[in-house]
Amino acid sequence: xxxxxxxxxxxxxxxxxxxxxxxxxxxxxxxxxxxxxxxxxxxxxxxxxxxxxxxxxxxxxxxxxxxxxxxxxxxxxxxxxxxxxxxxxxxxxxxxxxxxxxxxxxxxxxxxxxxxxxxxxxxxxxxxxxxxxxxxxxxxxxxxxxxxxxxxxxxxxxxxxxxxxxxxxxxxxxxxxxxxxxxxxxxxxxxxxxxxxxxxxxxxxxxxxxxxxxxxxxxxxxxxxxxxxxxxxxxxxxxxxxxxxxxxxxxxxxxxxxxxxxxxxxxxxxxxxxxxxxxxxxxxxxxxxxxxxxxxxxxxxxxxxxxxxxxxxxxxxxxxxxxxxxxxxxxxxxxxxxxxxxxxxxxxxxxxxxxxxxxxxxxxxxxxxxxxxxxxxxxxxxxxxxxxxxxxxxxxxxxxxxxxxxxxxxxxxxxxxxxxxxxxxxxxxxxxxxxxxx
Amino acid sequence: xxxxxxxxxxxxxxxxxxxxxxxxxxxxxxxxxxxxxxxxxxxxxxxxxxxxxxxxxxxxxxxxxxxxxxxxxxxxxxxxxxxxxxxxxxxxxxxxxxxxxxxxxxxxxxxxxxxxxxxxxxxxxxxxxxxxxxxxxxxxxxxxxxxxxxxxxxxxxxxxxxxxxxxxxxxxxxxxxxxxxxxxxxxxxxxxxxxxxxxxxxxxxxxxxxxxxxxxxxxxxxxxxxxxxxxxxxxxxxxxxxxxxxxxxxxxxxxxxxxxxxxxxxxxxxxxxxxxxxxxxxxxxxxxxxxxxxxxxxxxxxxxxxxx
Numbered sequence: 001x002x003x004x005x006x007x008x009x010x011x012x013x014x015x016x017x018x019x020x021x022x023x024x025x026x027x028x029x030x031x032x033x034x035x036x037x038x039x040x041x042x043x044x045x046x047x048x049x050x051x052x053x054x055x056x057x058x059x060x061x062x063x064x065x066x067x068x069x070x071x072x073x074x075x076x077x078x079x080x081x082x083x084x085x086x087x088x089x090x091x092x093x094x095x096x097x098x099x100x101x102x103x104x105x106x107x108x109x110x111x112x113x114x115x116x117x118x119x120x121x122x123x124x125x126x127x128x129x130x131x132x133x134x135x136x137x138x139x140x141x142x143x144x145x146x147x148x149x150x151x152x153x154x155x156x157x158x159x160x161x162x163x164x165x166x167x168x169x170x171x172x173x174x175x176x177x178x179x180x181x182x183x184x185x186x187x188x189x190x191x192x193x194x195x196x197x198x199x200x201x202x203x204x205x206x207x208x209x210x211x212x213x214x215x216x217x218x219x220x221x222x223x224x225x226x227x228x229x230x231x232x233x234x235x236x237x238x239x240x241x242x243x244x245x246x247x248x249x250x251x252x253x254x255x256x257x258x259x260x261x262x263x264x265x266x267x268x269x270x271x272x273x274x275x276x277x278x279x280x281x282x283x284x285x286x287x288x289x290x291x292x293x294x295x296x297x298x299x300x301x302x303x304x305x306x307x308x309x310x311x312x313x314x315x316x317x318x319x320x321x322x323x324x325x326x327x328x329x330x331x332x333x334x335x336x337x338x339x340x341x342x343x344x345x346x347x348x349x350x351x352x353x354x355x356x357x358x359x360x361x362x363x364x365x366x367x368x369x370x371x372x373x374x375x376x377x378x379x380x381x382x383x384x385x386x387x388x389x390x391x392x393x394x395x396x397x398x399x400x401x402x403x404x405x406x407x408x409x410x411x412x413x414x415x416x417x418x419x420x421x422x423x424x425x426x427x428x429x430x431x432x433x434x435x436x437x438x
Numbered sequence: 439x440x441x442x443x444x445x446x447x448x449x450x451x452x453x454x455x456x457x458x459x460x461x462x463x464x465x466x467x468x469x470x471x472x473x474x475x476x477x478x479x480x481x482x483x484x485x486x487x488x489x490x491x492x493x494x495x496x497x498x499x500x501x502x503x504x505x506x507x508x509x510x511x512x513x514x515x516x517x518x519x520x521x522x523x524x525x526x527x528x529x530x531x532x533x534x535x536x537x538x539x540x541x542x543x544x545x546x547x548x549x550x551x552x553x554x555x556x557x558x559x560x561x562x563x564x565x566x567x568x569x570x571x572x573x574x575x576x577x578x579x580x581x582x583x584x585x586x587x588x589x590x591x592x593x594x595x596x597x598x599x600x601x602x603x604x605x606x607x608x609x610x611x612x613x614x615x616x617x618x619x620x621x622x623x624x625x626x627x628x629x630x631x632x633x634x635x636x637x638x639x640x641x642x643x644x645x646x647x648x649x650x651x652x653x654x655x656x657x658x659x660x661x662x663x664x665x666x667x668x669x670x671x672x673x674x675x676x677x678x679x680x681x682x683x684x685x686x687x688x689x690x691x692x693x694x695x696x697x698x699x700x701x702x703x704x705x706x707x708x709x710x711x712x713x714x715x716x717x718x719x720x721x722x723x724x725x726x727x728x729x730x731x732x733x734x735x736x737x738x739x740x741x742x743x744x745x746x
Contacts, residue, residue, distance in 0.1 A: 003541055205526075209527060211525050213488075214518065214582075214585070215541065217492075
């Protein structure tokens with residue numbers, strides 16, 4: 001085996017055999033699947049049933065307000081004042097909400113109904129309440145105006161706006177895809193940062209262990225640096241592939257138990273179905289189903305790996321240089337900050353990119369190498385070859401990333417060569433510039 | 439014709455950021471000898487060693503290794519135990535030794551065989567599965583010594599190989615160094631421990647303030663730095679001894695050995711030989727012993743570096 005291969009294999013095997021790696025490999029997917037299930041669960045609302053006390057000043061609603069077991073309505077005594085009823089509501093632990101319908105609610109169009117709570121109701125509960133109140137008022141007015149109920153039902157509509165790209169009609173749900181992109185951009189950030197930090201720690205370890213001089217008497221310092229970078233990078237890719245595999249397996253074994261219906265991509269766009277089945281359980285299923293079936297996983301995983309490699313090579317070289325310039329990890333702070341700023345900035349800007357994935361901000365941030373891995377993965381998740389990102393933009397971005405990492409690796413190699421042999425003093429920026437000139 | 443020197447250094451210069459680390463170094467290191475590289479801290483020894491190991495590049499000058507210009511392929515023919523040395527703390531001893539041996543060009547199989555031999559020889563076989571962090575400093579040093587010599591290099595460069603070792607292990611390593619010399623290995627020993635230089639080195643060079651001051655056979659060096667000092671034991675009166683010869687010498691030390699005997703340490707100046715001096719005193723005192731005092735290598739070192 002050639003020497004760089006030996007170094008790569010040492011870096012790889014010592015890390016992969018660590019307990020922490022095995023633990024992370026199992027914990028990662030559990031966390032991902034757990035997170036998806038948690039979102040679904042939270043969306044469902046942690047409250048199963050609501051007990052709602054209704055104050056109806058007009059006495060017109062009692063017959064027409066739709067009652068259900070989930071949102072169970074009971075009517076406040078008519079002889080008590082609103083203030084007294086509030087006291088009753090406060091005192092009775094079984095009551096969750098107090099809905100106040102003022103006397104002129106039904107007559108005007110701009111009145112506001114009130115809902116008092118002890119624990120804030122879910123958005124679903126709020127939506128449900130406002131929809132049954134609106135429905136009741138409409139029904140009242142229909143009867144009042146002597147309109148035939150069936151006529152009214154035929155007039156009543158519930159329209160969903162389906163936002164579709166003209167170039168690619170299949171490209172729906174772009175914002176939802178962006179959420180997946182966002183998750184991936186956070187992953188790529190974590191992976192790049194975590195593994196390039198490992199390179200830095202490895203360099204510091206070799207330096208403080210004093211083994212580095214023994215090794216570079218057999219291999220060149222550049223070989224040692226590259227061997228370490230490649231070895232640790234492969235650990236990152238292995239970790240990611242394990243995560244992908246385990247998550248996929250879990251998605252097909254564990255998650256379907258939480259999904260009631262077989263997924264039908266058209267299902268959610270049928271407005272009729274939506275208005276009928278606008279229960280929250282369905283929304284959560286829909287999200288899980290969407291994540292599993294609607295995202296182009298092969299592309300996303302492929303480009304994730306490419307951009308991870310690019311971003312990782314870019315940052316890990318610089319991290320190796322930082323590691324070589326210090327004697328202990330505590331001294332790295334001043335050098336790390338300028339490196340983390342572009343990545344954190346990219347994450348901060350991710351929201352803006354999701355709002356408008358074809359804006360010039362999105363374009364530049366996905367082309368400039370220090371931010372491109374994080375931003376480009378969002379745009380890729382939102383759809384390749386359509387309004388989000390063109391294939392040439394991806395290729396250009398990768399090309400720029402490669403050019404830049406060759407440059408930074410060259411610079412890092414120079415710093416590293418001097419740094420690893422300078423013991424006992426913390427290097428300053430001016431020392432590093434001196435090393436670069438030599 | 440093969441060179442009799444394993445390493446020949448000519449006009450070597452190296453400086454970093456304005457500071458001269460090595461200035462016009464010329465040095466020949468003979469084959470199958472133990473060569474002491476001496477000098478005060480910061481003299482440039484480590485820089486010179488690093489250049490021979492190709493960890494650093496010189497600014498100018500040439501280095502020949504066994505008659506050839508030093509190049510990358512020679513790293514396999516050199517074993518290096520740096521002063522700043524250590525091992526991966528979390529790695530197992532055996533794995534680590536295998537890794538370092540393979541980096542020096544051995545195949546895994548060869549490395550294993552040789553490691554088994556050396557582990558047995560230095561009685562460290564049962565450490566194979568231990569982690570370095572569980573070993574003492576001295577134990578780790580034995581492992582480092584093994585990994586330095588395992589690939590049977592032509593030249594072994596040892597920078598302070600005995601520091602931190604207990605007397606027993608120190609003796610063991612010295613014995614191994616001498617045995618390596620018997621097997622025609624050339625050894626460069628950089629150390630501040632002058633006793634071990636005296637014990638095992640054949641040749642030495644002293645570097646001070648980035649320049650080479652002296653180089654030569656240990657005995658020649660001592661000869662060159664001898665002060666014509668003599669120690670004389672006699673029976674008789676001190677006054678008669680002192681006044682026996684007029685001029686050309688001085689007493690450095692004088693003390694009574696017992697009732698009858700006295701011992702003097704004297705320095706002869708250039709115009710007086712020991713024979714003339716002896717002729718002068720022989721009628722006044724009874725001579726018990728005359729012995730020439732040769733300087734220790736430590737004296738040579740101190741003198742040579744003080745003169746600069």
